[in-house]
Amino acid sequence: MPDAVLKLDPLRAWRFVAGKVSGLGAVTSPPYDVLEPAIVRRLTDSDLHNMVRLILPRDPDLGPSRYDEPARRLVGWQRDGIVVQDERPALYVYEQRLRGAVLCGLVGSLRLDPARRVVLPHENVMPHWVDDRLRLMEATDADLEPILLAYADGGVASDAVDAARAGEPWLEAETYNGAEHRIWRIDDPVALAEIEAELAKHEAVIADGHHRYAAYLERQLRAPYRPSADVGLAMLVDYVRHPLTLDPIHRVVPGLELATVQARTPPGWQMQPGRVEGDPNRISVTDGTSWLTLHSASDAPAVTLLHEVLLPSWGAVEQDISFHHTLDDALALAGPQRAAVELTAPEMDQVLRSAAQGVVLPQKATSFGPKPRVGLLFRTL
Secondary structure (H helix, E strand, O other): OOOOOOOEEOEOOEEEOHHHOOOOOOOOEOOHHHOOHHHHHHHHHHOOOOOHHHHOOOOHHHHHHHHHHHHHHHHHHHHOOOEEEOOOOEEEEEEEEEOOEEEEEEEEEEEOOOOOOOEEOOEOOOHHHHHHHHHHHHHHOEEOOOEEEEEOOOHHHHHHHHHHOOOOOOEEEEOOOOOEEEEEEEOOHHHHHHHHHHHOOOOEEEEEOHHHHHHHHHHHHHOOOOHHHHEEEEEEEEOOOOOOEEEOOEEEEEOOOHHHHHHHOOOOOEEEEOOOOOOOOOEEEEOOOOEEEEEOOOOOOHHHHHHHHHHHHHOOOHHHOEEEOOHHHHHOOOEOOEEEEEEOOOOHHHHHHHHHOOOOEOOOOOEEEOOOOEOOOEEEO
16 A cells, blocks of 8 residues: 555544433443443443444343354444534544543544554454454444544644634533543535645554554455445544653453462563652552562553463463553452453553564553543444
């Protein structure tokens, strides 16, 4: 793809109709991969039309047919006017505010880049999650959750985002966590042409949504003559003008004991009892009662050292490991033979440097935020 450029096409997005649901915020959801069971229960109870009923198919025992229920549900919502499609194509400016944190950027149809020249992954993926997202996309014929991309110094594209925010929002919603969400439309041909020309100068890192992006690429391979499969729903953020946060994702390792950590951690690592904070590259391990903190002189990210050095040395089975966006969720599962591993987040320049070099971090290496709320806008093929 010698002519690959970063391109975000306008689309006719689907949205919920305020008068048909209990509230626009009540039908939204966090992304599928941060949904702990308690949150799922709350969202399922909040409104019969909450997006969690689409993005998190139930009853895994049904196998591939479990994706049929979300597909039927979406068709019913469209038929009954619960969701409607915008009349004209646009790029959408999405803003989310929560306790001083602001997410702000452009939502549109991202041109896919199989060669990884302009859309750069920074972490690995797990095939079963790629397959899960692909099956859902194919069953619903929709992109229900935007992936999150980060790029730098957006120039006139970022100016257009800020100019749109000076006007009246096209859509507003508030979610139960207190976050305020606003959306504006950009459909002026001149503004869209300026944005297109500006984005063509840039490359973007996948901040959140590696599995969904991999599913986009697989869908494109399966439908080579279907133009709507050449794009996927995405949000693009200028992280210089509108900074993102970068947090770690913690692990729980079944079968791992602290005695094993003490005995089988390779030479060259410093080991201290307790949970020692302050080291940006530390790895802390607990069985729920006691802690060990490990330090390495390497400048590699902690998550890379964990997966490439420590877990193999400890004899851990990668497939059994679970991933948790909050330390509390990981600690709740810790026990004598089930260690929780607390990680520190990589530095932004580590992520960007590895992505630019084509080097990916292990799966679930980072948690960029704030994340776009699911259900305010989505796309059908």
